[in-house]
Each structure stands twice: as structure tokens, then as C-alpha cells.
Amino acid sequence: xxxxxxxxxxxxxxxxxxxxxxxxxxxxxxxxxxxxxxxxxxxxxxxxxxxxxxxxxxxxxxxxxxxxxxxxxxxxxxxxxxxxxxxxxxxxxxxxxxxxxxxxxxxxxxxxxxxxxxxxxxxxxxxxxxxxxxxxxxxxxxxxxxxxxxxxxxxxxxxxxxxxxxxxxxxxxxxxxxxxxxxxxxxxxxxx
Amino acid sequence: xxxxxxxxxxxxxxxxxxxxxxxxxxxxxxxxxxxxxxxxxxxxxxxxxxxxxxxxxxxxxxxxxxxxxxxxxxxxxxxxxxxxxxxxxxxxxxxxxxxxxxxxxxxxxxxxxxxxxxxxxxxxxxxxxxxxxxxxxxxxxxxxxxxxxxxxxxxxxxxxxxxxxxxxxxxxxxxxxxxxxxxxxxxxxxxxxxxxxxxxxxxxxxxxxxxxxxxxxxxxxxxxxxxxxxxxxxxxxxxxxxxxxxxxxxxxxxxxxxxxxxxxxxxxxxxxxxxxxxxxxxxxxxxxxxxxxxxxxxxxxxxxxxxxxxxxxxxxxxxxxxxxxxxxxxxxxxxxxxxxxxxxxxxxxxxxxxxxxxxxxxxxxxxxxxxxxxxxxxxxxxxxxxxxxxxxxxxxxxxxxxxxxxxxxxxxxxxxxxxxxxxxxxxxxxxxxxxxxxxxxxxxxxxxxxxxxxxxxxxxxxxxxxxxxxxx
Numbered sequence: 001x002x003x004x005x006x007x008x009x010x011x012x013x014x015x016x017x018x019x020x021x022x023x024x025x026x027x028x029x030x031x032x033x034x035x036x037x038x039x040x041x042x043x044x045x046x047x048x049x050x051x052x053x054x055x056x057x058x059x060x061x062x063x064x065x066x067x068x069x070x071x072x073x074x075x076x077x078x079x080x081x082x083x084x085x086x087x088x089x090x091x092x093x094x095x096x097x098x099x100x101x102x103x104x105x106x107x108x109x110x111x112x113x114x115x116x117x118x119x120x121x122x123x124x125x126x127x128x129x130x131x132x133x134x135x136x137x138x139x140x141x142x143x144x145x146x147x148x149x150x151x152x153x154x155x156x157x158x159x160x161x162x163x164x165x166x167x168x169x170x171x172x173x174x175x176x177x178x179x180x181x182x183x184x185x186x187x188x189x190x191x192x
Numbered sequence: 193x194x195x196x197x198x199x200x201x202x203x204x205x206x207x208x209x210x211x212x213x214x215x216x217x218x219x220x221x222x223x224x225x226x227x228x229x230x231x232x233x234x235x236x237x238x239x240x241x242x243x244x245x246x247x248x249x250x251x252x253x254x255x256x257x258x259x260x261x262x263x264x265x266x267x268x269x270x271x272x273x274x275x276x277x278x279x280x281x282x283x284x285x286x287x288x289x290x291x292x293x294x295x296x297x298x299x300x301x302x303x304x305x306x307x308x309x310x311x312x313x314x315x316x317x318x319x320x321x322x323x324x325x326x327x328x329x330x331x332x333x334x335x336x337x338x339x340x341x342x343x344x345x346x347x348x349x350x351x352x353x354x355x356x357x358x359x360x361x362x363x364x365x366x367x368x369x370x371x372x373x374x375x376x377x378x379x380x381x382x383x384x385x386x387x388x389x390x391x392x393x394x395x396x397x398x399x400x401x402x403x404x405x406x407x408x409x410x411x412x413x414x415x416x417x418x419x420x421x422x423x424x425x426x427x428x429x430x431x432x433x434x435x436x437x438x439x440x441x442x443x444x445x446x447x448x449x450x451x452x453x454x455x456x457x458x459x460x461x462x463x464x465x466x467x468x469x470x471x472x473x474x475x476x477x478x479x480x481x482x483x484x485x486x487x488x489x490x491x492x493x494x495x496x497x498x499x500x501x502x503x504x505x506x507x508x509x510x511x512x513x514x515x516x517x518x519x520x521x522x523x524x525x526x527x528x529x530x531x532x533x534x535x536x537x538x539x540x541x542x543x544x545x546x547x548x549x550x551x552x553x554x555x556x557x558x559x560x561x562x563x564x565x566x567x568x569x570x571x572x573x574x575x576x577x578x579x580x581x582x583x584x585x586x587x588x589x590x591x592x593x594x595x596x597x598x599x600x601x602x603x604x605x606x607x608x609x610x611x612x613x614x615x616x617x618x619x620x621x622x623x624x625x626x627x628x629x630x631x632x633x634x635x636x637x638x639x640x641x642x643x644x645x646x647x648x649x650x651x652x653x654x655x656x657x658x659x660x661x662x663x664x
Contacts, residue, residue: 071352075401075495075514082515082565083493088234091227099225103232109351109401111232132565133514 034169037153041139041174042181043163046124046131050140053155054122060146061122061155063100063115066176069137072110077133078126079103079113095125117143137176144172245346247388248376250325252341257332259312263646267308268358268407268451269499270600275552277602281648283664285605285617287629292615292650294633295660296336300653301327303355303371306598306642307651307658309333310361310380314644314651316658317368319354326370328359330383333649336660340383346372352402353655356449358642360410365430367415371403373447375417377430387433389417391447396421398446400468405449405497409463411476418465420447425463425474427482437482443489445469448496455502458525464500466491466510471500471521473530486530490537491519498550501558503578507535513547513563515539520581536581541567543582544574548596548640552606553578554620557585559606561594571595573608573618573625586625588618598642607643607663609652612636615661634659 039050039061050061074087079101084093089103100119104112115138122140130138156164167174269275284291301319308315314331320343327343348354348371360367361380368376373391378384391397397419400406409416414436415428424441428434446468453464454476462473462485472487493516501509511518517539524531536543540563544551551560558578562569571593575585588594595611605628606618613636619626636654644651648664 073352073401077514086229087494088229089227089231090229094227099227105232105234108235109349128565132563 035166036144036149036169036172037142037147037156037164038167038172038174039140039142040163040165041136041141041176041179043161044124044127044140045161045163046128046140047160048123048125049158049160050155051121051123053158055148055150055154056146058120059122059155060142060148061140062117062120062143062146063122063124063126063138064141064173064175065113065115066137066139067112068177069135070113071135071137072106072112073134074109074111075133076103076111076113076130078130078138079111080129082129082133095129097121097123097125101126113138139176141173141175243347244393245344245372245374245390247344247374247390248342248378248385249344250342251383251385252343253383254338254340257312257334257337257339259332259334261312261333261647263309263649264311264361265307265309265644265646265651266362267360267409268306268642269550273453273499275550275600276554277600277645280602280645281664283603283605283648285628287617287631292631292633293662295334295649295662297634297657297659298331298336298338300656300658301354302350302655303353304638304641304653304655305355306358306653307644308359308361308366309644309646309649309651310363312647313339313380314658314660315359315361315366315380316653317355317357317359317370319348319371321354324348326355326368326374326376328366328368328376328378328383333647333660342376342378342383342385344370344374344376344388346370346374348372348403353638354403356403356405358407358644360408360415362410362430365410367408367410367430369404369406369408369417372399373397373404373419375408375415375428377415377433386431387428389428389433391417391419391421395419395423395426400447400449401495402449404447405451406447407451409452409454411454411463416452416463416476418447418452418467420445420467424467424472424484425452425465425482439474439482439484443470443487445472450496451499453500453502455500455508457502457504457506457523460485460525464502464508466496466498466500466512468492468494468496471508471510473523486523486532488521488532488534490532490534491521497548498546501551501553501578503553507578509544509551509558509578509581511544511546511551511560513540513545513565515565518543518545518581538582540565541569543584544576549598549642552599552601554601554606555622557620557622559599559601559620561597561599561608563596573599573606575620575622575625586621586623588625588627592616592625592627596638596640598640600643600645602645602663607645607650609636609639609643611639613639613652613654615650615652633661 325343375389377386423438427436450466461476471491547563573588613634639654641653
């Protein structure tokens with residue numbers, strides 16, 4: 001009889017510990033935040049390494065466009081190469097090596113620019129042009145539908161501006177406009 | 193068995209041959225889309241089109257001022273076109289407490305037009321967004337009270353601001369150019385309309401990107417303007433509005449944001465213009481007045497804002513933004529013929545270059561702010577010897593970046609305003625960067641308008657407001 005009670009009590013305690021463990025693990029899992037890589041656009045120096053260092057081909061880094069910041073210029077420093085022959089869509093006037101930016105006339109004097117991400121290789125040539133001559137509305141972001149979220153990001157290792165950061169999984173982007181220099185100043189987990 | 197092997201062998205060979213031919217004759221670029229002009233479906237509703245404009249149609253009088261001030265800043269880059277205030281009152285060499293004092297400010301339409309000053313009055317070519325009108329506004333320099341306004345309706349869409357030009361002022365007249373190339377001449381004291389000229393209508397001027405940036409010139413009794421279109425340059429009688437001469441434009445040179453600079457070379461006075469398409473000089477006197485003396489298409493960029501910096505020895509420094517960089521040319525004369533040689537041409541990171549403002553020459557050295565595409569030098573004030581514009585003697589350093597802001601020299605001090613309203617006072621030292629004082633005066637946005645200074649009042653502006661600061 002004592003032996004039976006001992007076995008039953010032991011079984012009950014084992015079950016309770018198991019349930020407690022599972023519950024605890026679940027709670028911990030739900031409260032600990034997954035992190036993903038992202039580029040701080042205010043730190044990015046458009047060095048071009050995002051196009052060449054990513055393990056993905058083409059790179060998981062793409063140009064994104066903050067429409068609210070865009071000046072919708074005819075002479076767009078992100079679309080046209082510096083000092084272009086003409087402000088047209090001819091290949092010789094385009095800055096993008098893959099013609100990934102589509103330009104559309106809206107009304108005089110405004111033009112809209114849209115990124116074709118399938119063509120974008122993340123070279124940042126347009127970002128440099130837009131930053132130098134425009135409002136900086138074109139900027140790089142890691143696209144999480146492409147990114148493998150490597151533990152040790154190959155681009156982050158060589159980024160000269162320390163622009164790569166781990167950010168919470170539920171807020172994975174730093175799009176200019178909503179994301180500002182002030183919000184960039186808030187601490188996030190750095191690379192490494 | 194052997195027969196089957198032959199069949200298999202020749203079948204494989206046939207397949208390989210077919211594949212070889214397919215590979216050789218297949219166009220691997222067949223799915224490529226060509227990038228050709230016109231894919232953006234650029235519209236034909238040109239900015240040149242628009243309803244007729246009745247230049248100077250409306251006048252509003254608000255009051256008068258009693259002033260004893262006698263100082264002047266009569267036009268873009270001042271009386272001598274060098275951006276140096278001559279005979280300035282002594283200015284403070286350091287600032288403490290609330291110095292320099294912000295005396296007054298006034299709201300303006302979005303733009304970058306700087307003011308001119310004449311004996312206690314400030315003249316600014318504004319754009320009134322509420323009434324959609326160009327408006328020449330006259331203020332009291334001492335207290336900012338608006339005295340009168342002469343305006344005319346011109347519908348515009350904002351395009352990085354609207355107004356961009358500095359009026360030219362004499363004792364008798366004020367001459368303005370509006371965003372869409374409307375020229376207006378009024379009496380300086382009363383604001384009475386003298387004449388108006390629509391350069392788009394009369395000369396088929398192509399309105400520059402982001403509207404007109406050319407500041408008008410008054411030379412004696414003549415208004416000197418560079419419309420492009422059918423006439424590269426014209427002279428208009430200030431008193432009557434009669435066109436005195438027109439310089440033909442067979443090369444199709446277009447109006448730039450640069451302004452005409454007067455230059456006397458080997459005793460010959462000429463007007464130098466850094467246009468879109470070429471740099472050229474038009475005779476300013478004598479029997480050949482109004483004729484092109486020389487022209488060089490080696491200088492040809494889509495956007496040119498800074499004006500030419502002309503030196504007595506025949507050298508002319510040209511610079512522009514948006515990747516254009518700079519060029520030094522040398523004009524020489526043999527008999528009645530002029531020759532232009534390109535001495536240097538380089539990208540912005542390799543020496544003195546500017547995007548919007550024009551460099552200033554002081555005691556043999558040239559000072560200017562580098563554009564954003566100048567690499568590590570971006571937005572820094574730099575000093576070079578005009579004889580070697582690639583050798584940077586000093587810079588304001590990585591902590592001394594001033595955006596695209598304006599600068600001028602007065603009382604042996606360089607005043608620099610950055611994009612966000614920080615005013616910095618610098619000693620124009622030949623050997624090193626010497627900062628005398630710095631203060632944030634206002635929360636500015638795109639404070640790019642040229643400065644004006646007279647009687648110790650320094651006029652500044654950002655995209656929405658004009659400010660008067662006491663610096664003596």
C-alpha cells in the first residue's frame with residue numbers, strides 16, 4: 001500500500017513538473033522577442049557592399065522609397081545619373097545599373113518613382129544620388145521575405161558605417177518618415 | 193546490338209547538334225526590355241503654358257518709415273558682384289548673451305529669394321501662396337514693418353520653393369524677375385509700375401527647373417537680362433522698358449540659375465553668363481555692344497546655379513552642382529578675337545566646387561562651401577588659392593558642415609548660415625580655419641537664400657521666413 005501511494009505521488013509530481021515546465025517554456029517563448037537584421041538609413045554611407053557581400057543572389061537588401069519625403073523631381077538625383085544628357089528614361093541617362101527604378105509622369109512638374117524589387121540588387125547608387133541631391137527618400141532596407149536572417153550577417157560584418165542592427169521581429173523595418181533620426185538614437189541591439 | 197548502339201549514338205549526336213544550333217542562334221537578350229526615352233509618358237502640359245499675366249497689376253500701400261540709415265546692398269552679391277560688404281560699420285568680433293540679436297522676422301511664401309537693401313528699406317521678391325501672386329515687398333529695415341507691395345497673379349505649383357531671385361535696386365528703380373521669368377520694373381520709393389516683360393512670351397524662354405534663379409542686373413540706365421530662347425541676352429531701357437539690343441541665340445543656349453556677372457578684361461567691358469549649354473561673354477560697350485565676344489560649349493551642364501568668378505588675368509572659375517564639378521577657363525585676346533582654353537576640369541571632390549552659392553574671393557584666396565557629393569569635404573567651407581583650385585589649404589572640418597547655406601564677407605569676417613539656421617562667424621584667414629562665434633538663431637528649413645547686410649543689419653531667410661539680425 002505504501003509502495004502504491006509512493007508510485008502514485010511520484011507520478012503526480014512528475015506530471016505536475018512536466019506541465020509546469022511546458023507552461024514556463026511557453027511563457028518564456030512568448031515574451032522573449034525574436035530579432036532580425038535591419039539597416040539604419042541614417043547611418044548608411046552607400047558603400048555598395050550590400051550588393052556584393054550578402055549570401056543571397058541578388059542581395060536581400062533592396063532600395064525602398066519613402067514617398068512622403070520624395071520631392072517628385074523631374075531632375076531626380078536617384079534616377080538620373082549625375083549631369084545627364086537629358087531628363088528621359090533612356091538607358092544612358094539612368095543611374096540604376098539594372099533599371100530597377102520606374103519613372104512615371106504625374107503632372108507638370110512632378111514625377112513618381114517606384115522600385116522594382118525583383119531587379120534591385122541593393123547597390124545603393126540611387127540612394128547616394130538621392131541623398132546628395134534630393135531629400136533622401138530612397139534608402140536601403142533588408143527585405144525579410146528575402147533575408148535568411150543569418151546569425152552572423154555577412155554584410156553586417158563588413159559594413160563600414162555600423163549601420164546594421166538587430167531589431168525586434170515585430171518591427172522589422174526602419175523606413176524613413178516614420179523612422180527618424182530621433183528614433184534612430186534610441187538604443188537597439190548592435191551587431192556582433 | 194551493334195545496330196541499336198548506332199541508332200542511339202546518332203540520335204544523341206542529332207540532339208547535341210540541335211542543341212548547339214539552338215544555343216548559337218538563341219538571343220539571350222530576347223526578354224530584355226529596352227530603356228528608351230518616353231517610357232515615363234512625360235506630359236505636354238509644359239510649365240511654359242499658362243494664362244496671360246498682367247505684370248504689376250496690383251499695388252498695396254501699408255505705410256511709411258522715417259529712417260536715417262544710408263547703407264545699401266543693392267543686388268545679388270552686392271554692388272561690386274563679389275559678395276563683400278564695402279565700408280561696413282564695425283561689426284562685433286564675438287557674441288555673448290543674446291548676441292547677435294534677432295530684431296524681427298516676417299513670414300514669406302516658400303522659396304529662397306534673398307533681399308536687397310537701400311537706405312533703410314528691404315526689398316524682397318516673394319511669392320504670396322494665398323493669392324498665388326508674385327509680390328515685390330518693401331519693408332522697413334529697422335523694424336520689419338511692411339511699407340508696400342506690388343504684385344501680379346501667376347499660378348505656380350510648389351517645386352522646392354517658388355521665389356529664388358534677388359531684386360536689383362538703384363536710387364530710382366527696383367528690378368525683379370519672378371519664378372516664371374516675368375520681369376518687373378518699379379519706382380523704388382513709391383512702388384509705381386514702370387514696365388513689365390514676360391520673357392517666356394517674348395523670347396520663348398524655357399523656365400528653368402525649380403523656377404527662375406537668375407537675378408536681374410541694372411547697369412547704368414539698362415536692365416541686362418539673359419532670357420535664352422530666341423535671345424541669349426538683352427538690354428532694356430530702365431526708364432521706358434524699350435529693348436535696346438538683343439543678342440541672337442543660334443546655339444539654343446538656355447537660361448540657367450546663374451546670374452550675369454560684369455567683367456573688364458584688357459580694358460573691354462563684357463557680361464559673362466554661365467548658361468545651360470555654354471559659358472559666354474557679350475560686349476557691354478562700344479560699337480559691338482550686345483554682340484557675343486566669346487563662347488565655350490566645353491562648359492555645358494543641365495543645372496548651373498553659381499555665377500562665374502572672373503579674375504583680372506583672364507581666368508574664370510565655373511562651378512555647378514548635381515555632379516557637374518568645376519572648370520577653370522582662360523580667356524585670351526589676339527587682335528579683335530578672343531580664345532577660350534580649358535585649364536582644369538574636375539569632379540567636386542577634387543577641389544573647390546559649389547552647388548548653389550558662388551565662391552567669394554578675399555585678399556587673393558577663394559572661399560566656398562563644397563556640395564554634398566564632394567566626398568569627405570561635403571558641405572565644408574574650404575579655402576583655396578585661385579591659382580591652384582585643386583589644392584585645399586584648409587577646411588572647416590567634419591564638425592563644420594554648413595549644408596548649402598549662403599555666406600558673405602563684411603568687416604573682415606565671413607558670415608555663414610547653415611541649412612537649419614545656425615549662423616557662424618569666421619575669420620577669413622589664409623592659413624587656417626578660425627571660427628570666431630556661432631549661434632543657432634532659428635529653427636530653419638533649407639536656409640539657402642543669399643544674405644544681405646547694411647548698417648549692421650544682416651538679413652537672412654529660410655524657406656518660409658525672413659529674419660533681421662543685428663551684428664554690430
